Amino acid sequence: MLVIRHRIETQPHWDAELELNYEARSKSRLRCFSGDGEDVGLFLERGQSPLYDGECLRAEDGRVVRVRAAAEHLLHVTCASAFELTRAAYHLGNRHVALQIGDGWLRLLDDYVLQAMLEQLGAQVDALEAPFQPEQGAYGGGHHHSHAGEAEFSYAPRLHQFGVRR
Numbered sequence: 001m002l003v004i005r006h007r008i009e010t011q012p013h014w015d016a017e018l019e020l021n022y023e024a025r026s027k028s029r030l031r032c033f034s035g036d037g038e039d040v041g042l043f044l045e046r047g048q049s050p051l052y053d054g055e056c057l058r059a060e061d062g063r064v065v066r067v068r069a070a071a072e073h074l075l076h077v078t079c080a081s082a083f084e085l086t087r088a089a090y091h092l093g094n095r096h097v098a099l100q101i102g103d104g105w106l107r108l109l110d111d112y113v114l115q116a117m118l119e120q121l122g123a124q125v126d127a128l129e130a131p132f133q134p135e136q137g138a139y140g141g142g143h144h145h146s147h148a149g150e151a152e153f154s155y156a157p158r159l160h161q162f163g164v165r166r
Contacts, residue, residue, distance in 0.1 A: 001039045003060045007048070011056045014066035016040075018057075021070045022098070022109070022132040025051040034065070049136050069131030073110040074100075076126045077118055088123045098134040107132065 002016065017035040024030055030042040042057075051057075053069035079085040089106055092099055097114065100107040108114060109132060118125050 001041050002034065002063070002065070003041050003043065004057045004065060005043050005060065006058045007044065007051075008056050008058045008064070010054055011064050011066070013064065014056060015063040016059075016065045017068055018065055019068045019070045020051065021072050022050065022134070025067065025069065040065075052133060053131055069133060071129040072132045074107045074128055074130055074132055075110055075115055075118070076128050077106040077108070078104060078124045078126075079122065084122055088118055088121055091117065091121065098132075100132060100134045108134075 016038065018032060018040060019035060020030075020032065024032060027042070028044045028046045028048065032040050032042065034040055044057075051067045053067065055067045057065045057067065059065055077085075077088055079088060085104065085106065089099065089101070092106070092108060092114065095114070097108050097111075107130070110127065115125050
């Protein structure tokens with residue numbers, strides 16, 4: 001079994017690849033299989049953010065393993081106005097729905113009840129298959145990687161750091 005315990009910076013080359021859906025990428029303990037069919041055990045530090053597409057891990061034998069986000073059944077939500085899209089996001093957030101946010105759209109895991117609610121609110125909802133990488137939220141904390149164009153998000157969260165004055 002290929003045992004993995006460490007997240008590392010993105011590498012230009014890797015020895016193996018794991019294709020995982022969002023739920024699997026959210027687990028710190030997981031048995032899965034590499035793209036080549038090798039048995040893999042993930043034993044990552046608990047309390048970290050989910051693995052992201054393209055993230056690299058280091059196996060105990062020194063190999064670099066790249067994570068690939070698997071395509072999932074999603075709902076792609078658009079609206080006629082920014083107000084309507086904000087209202088749709090509010091109602092989904094009120095239900096604690098994991099939500100991927102893009103410029104003028106929202107994505108969530110396929111759910112017929114939520115689809116009906118969104119359509120009742122006037123949203124255009126289309127089914128698609130794509131990797132799912134939802135927002136981690138203000139309280140997510142912990143591990144975050146900066147990507148090109150996202151440098152402003154490379155900071156430790158300040159919410160609920162009791163006893164720390166700023």
